[in-house]
Amino acid sequence: IDPFQVTSEKTKERILQSLCWPGMFSDVKSYRSSCHKCHMTAKGTANDQESVVCLPVTTTPYHLQANGKVECFNGTLKSMFRKLCTDNKNEWDEMLPFLLLAYREVPHERSGFTLFEMLYGWSVRVPMKLLQVLFTGEGDVRNSTVEHVVKLHEKWADIGFLVKDNLLERPKRLKALYDCHAKTREFSSW
Numbered sequence: 094i095d096p097f098q099v100t101s102e103k104t105k106e107r108i109l110q111s112l113c114w115p116g117m118f119s120d121v122k123s124y125r126s127s128c129h130k131c132h133m134t135a136k137g138t139a140n141d142q143e144s145v146v147c148l149p150v151t152t153t154p155y156h157l158q159a160n161g162k163v164e165c166f167n168g169t170l171k172s173m174f175r176k177l178c179t180d181n182k183n184e185w186d187e188m189l190p191f192l193l194l195a196y197r198e199v200p201h202e203r204s205g206f207t208l209f210e211m212l213y214g215w216s217v218r219v220p221m222k223l224l225q226v227l228f229t230g231e232g233d234v235r236n237s238t239v240e241h242v243v244k245l246h247e248k249w250a251d252i253g254f255l256v257k258d259n260l261l262e263r264p265k266r267l268k269a270l271y272d273c274h275a276k277t278r279e280f281s282s283w
Contacts, residue, residue, distance in 0.1 A: 170196065194219070203263050204256040211252055214245040 104121055177192050178185045197209045198217040209217045216222075225231070 203260055205259045206252055206256060211256065214248045214252070 173192055173196060177188055181188050198207055200207050207216060
């Protein structure tokens with residue numbers, strides 16, 4: 094970006110289009126003040142911070158609640174890794190790709206699909222599954238590119254609807270499970 098043609102408003106707009114971080118306005122001001130030409134042509138950036146509301150998310154080692162999904166993934170991966178290390182003490186590093194493959198091919202509890210399947214549109218093709226397809230003739234391995242892309246888009250649309258349904262249905266099931274032992278309570282007035 095040529096600093097001679099960029100105003101603070103344009104800089105702010107370009108940054109806001111892509112990202113936002115706590116203290117970004119002071120960073121923009123310090124960048125503009127470090128450039129002699131920008132410093133001489135700067136008009137005023139006092140109202141920059143009021144034009145955008147940025148709420149910082151507190152994510153520190155001592156406040157793990159903000160990273161709930163990441164921490165859940167880390168916990169699952171740690172327990173799988175711990176089990177792998179206890180079972181295969183000498184060759185755990187060679188078994189690591191298989192551990193990650195095992196994690197990626199297990200359906201997610203809430204969506205009902207594997208991460209690989211939601212991303213690529215088909216389930217992970219492990220060697221035994223490929224042999225089963227070849228010997229039984231269940232799937233046609235040779236498709237044209239256009240047919241493959243059309244089927245992939247249809248499958249992604251179907252997966253999207255099913256994931257949405259599963260995500261809406263799961264809280265209802267959990268509420269019913271939680272409420273099965275609940276008792277209605279009545280309070281008398283004074």
